[in-house]
Amino acid sequence: xxVDGVTVTSPLISVRDMRVTYGDRLVSHVPELDVYEGECVxxxxxxxxxxxxxxxxxxxxxxxxGATVTGTVLINGVNVVDAPQAQLRRVHGTAITLVSQSPQxxxxxxxxxxxxxxxxxxxxxxxxxxxxxxxxxxxxxVVLPDEILKRYPHEVSGGQAQRFCIxxxxxxxxxxxxxDEPTSALDVTVQAEILRLLDELRRERNMAMxxxxxxxxxxxxxADRIVVMKxxxxxxxxxxxxxxxxxxSDYTRELLxxxxxxxxxx
Amino acid sequence: xxxxxxxxxxxxxxxxxxxxxxxxxxELPKGPTGVxxxxxxxxxxxxxxxxxxxxxxxxxxxxxxxxxxxxQFSRSERAEYRRTVQPVFQDGTEALDPRMTxxxxxxxxxxxxxxxxxxGAARASRVSELLDDxxxxxxxxxxxxxxISGGQRQRVCIARALAVxxxxxxxDEPTSALDVTVQAKILDLLxxxxxxxxxTYLLIxxxxxxxxxxxxxxxxxxxxxxxxxxxxxEVLLSPSHPYTASLIAALPRMGGQIPTAVGRAxxxxxxxxxxxxxxxxxxxxxxxxxxxLASIGxxxxxxxxxxxxNGDPSIVNSKExxx
Amino acid sequence: xxxIPPEELVPNDERFAFLTLARGRLRGQKLFAxxxxxxxxxxxxxxxxxxxxxxxxxxxxxxxxxxxxxAPSAQHWFGTDQVxxxxxxxxxxxxxxxxxIVFSVLSLSVLIGxxxxxxxxxxxxxxxxxxxxxxxxxxxxxALLLSLALCIVLQPDLKTAILAITVTWWPWYTxxxxxxxxxxxxxxxxxxxxxxxxxxxxxxxxxxxxxxxxPVIVQLSLDAGGIILTAAALSFLGLGAQEPTAxxxxxxxxxxxxxxxxxxxxxxxxLAILVAAFAFNMLGEGMRTALDPRRGFTS
Numbered sequence: 001x002x003v004d005g006v007t008v009t010s011p012l013i014s015v016r017d018m019r020v021t022y023g024d025r026l027v028s029h030v031p032e033l034d035v036y037e038g039e040c041v042x043x044x045x046x047x048x049x050x051x052x053x054x055x056x057x058x059x060x061x062x063x064x065x066g067a068t069v070t071g072t073v074l075i076n077g078v079n080v081v082d083a084p085q086a087q088l089r090r091v092h093g094t095a096i097t098l099v100s101q102s103p104q105x106x107x108x109x110x111x112x113x114x115x116x117x118x119x120x121x122x123x124x125x126x127x128x129x130x131x132x133x134x135x136x137x138x139x140x141x142v143v144l145p146d147e148i149l150k151r152y153p154h155e156v157s158g159g160q161a162q163r164f165c166i167x168x169x170x171x172x173x174x175x176x177x178x179x180d181e182p183t184s185a186l187d188v189t190v191q192a193e194i195l196r197l198l199d200e201l202r203r204e205r206n207m208a209m210x211x212x213x214x215x216x217x218x219x220x221x222x223a224d225r226i227v228v229m230k231x232x233x234x235x236x237x238x239x240x241x242x243x244x245x246x247x248x249s250d251y252t253r254e255l256l257x258x259x260x261x262x263x264x265x266x
Numbered sequence: 267x268x269x270x271x272x273x274x275x276x277x278x279x280x281x282x283x284x285x286x287x288x289x290x291x292x293e294l295p296k297g298p299t300g301v302x303x304x305x306x307x308x309x310x311x312x313x314x315x316x317x318x319x320x321x322x323x324x325x326x327x328x329x330x331x332x333x334x335x336x337x338q339f340s341r342s343e344r345a346e347y348r349r350t351v352q353p354v355f356q357d358g359t360e361a362l363d364p365r366m367t368x369x370x371x372x373x374x375x376x377x378x379x380x381x382x383x384x385x386g387a388a389r390a391s392r393v394s395e396l397l398d399d400x401x402x403x404x405x406x407x408x409x410x411x412x413x414i415s416g417g418q419r420q421r422v423c424i425a426r427a428l429a430v431x432x433x434x435x436x437x438d439e440p441t442s443a444l445d446v447t448v449q450a451k452i453l454d455l456l457x458x459x460x461x462x463x464x465x466t467y468l469l470i471x472x473x474x475x476x477x478x479x480x481x482x483x484x485x486x487x488x489x490x491x492x493x494x495x496x497x498x499x500e501v502l503l504s505p506s507h508p509y510t511a512s513l514i515a516a517l518p519r520m521g522g523q524i525p526t527a528v529g530r531a532x533x534x535x536x537x538x539x540x541x542x543x544x545x546x547x548x549x550x551x552x553x554x555x556x557x558x559l560a561s562i563g564x565x566x567x568x569x570x571x572x573x574x575x576n577g578d579p580s581i582v583n584s585k586e587x588x589x
Numbered sequence: 590x591x592x593i594p595p596e597e598l599v600p601n602d603e604r605f606a607f608l609t610l611a612r613g614r615l616r617g618q619k620l621f622a623x624x625x626x627x628x629x630x631x632x633x634x635x636x637x638x639x640x641x642x643x644x645x646x647x648x649x650x651x652x653x654x655x656x657x658x659x660a661p662s663a664q665h666w667f668g669t670d671q672v673x674x675x676x677x678x679x680x681x682x683x684x685x686x687x688x689x690i691v692f693s694v695l696s697l698s699v700l701i702g703x704x705x706x707x708x709x710x711x712x713x714x715x716x717x718x719x720x721x722x723x724x725x726x727x728x729x730x731x732a733l734l735l736s737l738a739l740c741i742v743l744q745p746d747l748k749t750a751i752l753a754i755t756v757t758w759w760p761w762y763t764x765x766x767x768x769x770x771x772x773x774x775x776x777x778x779x780x781x782x783x784x785x786x787x788x789x790x791x792x793x794x795x796x797x798x799x800x801x802x803x804p805v806i807v808q809l810s811l812d813a814g815g816i817i818l819t820a821a822a823l824s825f826l827g828l829g830a831q832e833p834t835a836x837x838x839x840x841x842x843x844x845x846x847x848x849x850x851x852x853x854x855x856x857x858x859x860l861a862i863l864v865a866a867f868a869f870n871m872l873g874e875g876m877r878t879a880l881d882p883r884r885g886f887t888s
């Protein structure tokens with residue numbers, strides 16, 4: 001398979017027949033999905049589409065929310081669906097990490113950001129000087145001042161908290177960021193900053209991204225491939241241009257038509 | 267004399283001696299029409315709307331209801347004015363009493379409306395007329411808010427507001443909690459009601475894309491001040507203030523490039539001089555002074571370099587950033 | 590209450606409260622059921638007391654010195670006291686007294702406390718300040734001491750005890766109700782109600798009060814146990830119900846000197862206090878767990 005002219009052989013994440021169920025209700029089913037290095041795949045759908053359940057299952061966090069996950073999700077050769085906790089933690093620190101919708105809620109409110117960053121690195125065996133260097137580099141990369149490490153999560157803005165979460169992913173040197181509506185709680189100008197940052201990381205560090213969003217317009221600026229979901233099922237998968245310009249499913253067409261666009265209404 | 271329904275006249279609001287809204291003047295003409303207040307969180311747009319709704323009293327300046335100063339109202343005049351301006355909030359879940367059925371919520375609104383005298387069949391027919399107006403089935407009256415969908419809840423909120431036959435609807439992010447396909451339907455509904463009932467909309471939103479379909483006039487707020495206001499088409503399609511330009515540049519466009527981030531939103535705003543200058547890509551030394559909200563063509567802009575922006579949103583890509 | 594679809598659940602998100610809620614709800618239901626069953630038994634016994642006790646005349650007078658201080662037996666399940674009254678009969682009749690005290694104190698406290706609290710919370714401003722300062726004054730006194738003082742100053746009897754406990758109890762309901770009402774008052778639906786021009790009285794009684802009741806009811810059942818204990822303490826000190834009323838605290842007090850020789854006189858009423866207080870507590874704790882406060886008490 002070829003992505004941006006570079007030939008890659010094996011996918012970073014490989015999902016096969018993944019089903020997420022709550023009791024006997026199937027909330028999300030992804031038959032097949034491969035994510036390659038440097039690629040951004042977006043899961044798009046409305047509430048109840050199963051996109052967030054799918055993302056959590058890909059992270060191996062499906063059981064945590066009380067769901068049952070079956071099928072396989074291979075990340076670097078580890079099947080996270082039934083991996084033991086210790087192995088799963090290793091995958092989270094090195095291969096994939098979650099950037100959530102509400103960054104401030106995702107950060108422990110009782111810890112200064114500096115301590116949080118150090119603990120996260122320590123969990124994955126990075127300590128001392130090495131940890132300090134990595135944190136400083138990561139902060140510089142996401143353009144946050146060092147003094148932010150002295151602050152508590154509630155003392156920074158939503159945009160800064162989201163930058164910090166991304167900085168953690170950078171410091172951990174993960175290969176993939178899983179982002180769940182990473183900008184929906186932010187102002188449109190801050191959203192643009194975060195999108196730009198994610199795009200730069202993808203290009204510079206060949207990071208992969210799995211992006212969950214309800215906003216087709218937002219997704220269309222960043223994603224290489226788009227997966228459209230509805231009522232727990234995948235209704236369309238295709239490259240960005242295929243999905244935007246020649247959608248195969250009626251639902252995708254409905255979604256595309258519903259997005260309000262500035263300068264089109266008379 | 268004036269055809270305005272409601273007018274903010276130099277409204278300033280302060281908390282603990284700090285002004286959160288500075289000298290905002292805004293006119294809401296008779297419907298069908300709409301005025302949008304746009305800006306990021308903390309820009310003061312909701313505070314201005316609450317002042318217009320009579321929920322808070324301005325520290326200085328006046329809110330005028332026709333020819334009358336709202337603060338001088340008697341109790342009954344105030345009740346009348348409040349009914350004229352009805353709010354529709356972001357989240358129908360929050361905006362409906364969780365213990366009240368749809369029917370009871372509408373009945374309560376009717377009990378204070380000009381139709382309060384209706385009884386029996388006449389009243390029932392008014393309820394079904396209201397439901398019909400917002401595209402809901404009569405069977406919904408026995409449901410509680412959590413038993414219906416988000417889109418239906420928002421329709422109930424609109425019906426409740428219409429029950430008192432208002433002239434102005436304050437729409438506070440009316441679609442941002444809804445799925446995009448539901449949002450499109452609610453926007454269609456709002457557009458239809460605006461014309462059928464000659465309503466004036468005051469729309470508060472950060473979603474510029476929905477402004478155009480409901481509002482012919484737009485005011486852009488930054489750090490408690492209106493930085494640009496004028497006809498929506500002019501303001502949003504050819505902005506004159508660099509902040510408006512940056513808002514537009516930041517909108518993701520279907521299949522487009524990654525939107526442009528201008529300056530850094532987390533640098534805050536300047537306490538003196540032009541409040542936007544720290545984020546402004548084209549700020550100059552003159553910006554250390556406060557720009558007036560000056561009339562340029564059909565709109566008002568407070569920027570020393572408005573003529574340089576002159577409707578070109580790409581100005582914000584300019585590299586002449588002064589830190 | 591919002592039904593949260595499972596796909597909206599995200600780790601580290603407050604929406605995850607749903608999960609703890611589901612677990613809490615089950616535990617809550619068990620506790621609630623256990624407390625409710627015990628209380629139901631106590632209430633039924635109290636109501637049927639004259640028909641299910643062997644010596645109903647002992648509930649009031651019925652002095653029978655010949656049969657004084659008999660140990661528990663087939664005739665006298667819980668034995669007899671100093672003046673020969675059947676302890677079992679008096680314990681069952683004592684439930685009537687305790688329940689009377691609990692329900693009187695709670696209704697009075699709710700009537701005064703919740704009404705004032707809801708009005709204060711909704712109105713805010715100086716009304717809230719005045720009401721809250723008054724409650725602060727009442728709360729500044731140690732509750733039991735204030736009750737004791739009142740009982741001493743007034744004629745000590747059952748009515749005085751009820752009054753004395755109510756005086757120390759209502760301010761808590763005012764505080765609780767004021768807090769809940771203030772938070773409800775800030776909700777969007779109250780903004781909508783105000784914008785319609787609904788009168789404040791109607792807003793309070795149709796919207797604020799019904800939505801404030803859940804936490805109040807939980808608090809009521811949690812407090813009931815405490816009231817039983819306080820009432821028993823007052824009687825124990827001779828400042829509550831007076832002879833010959835059958836009251837558990839009074840009975841324990843009368844039996845305390847005899848505990849080494851005739852343990853049953855104090856033990857059985859003591860156990861009754863324990864069981865009743867515990868049952869009310871389980872009921873309240875169960876309700877509180879089932880109605881997790883994180884849901885904001887909206888349904």
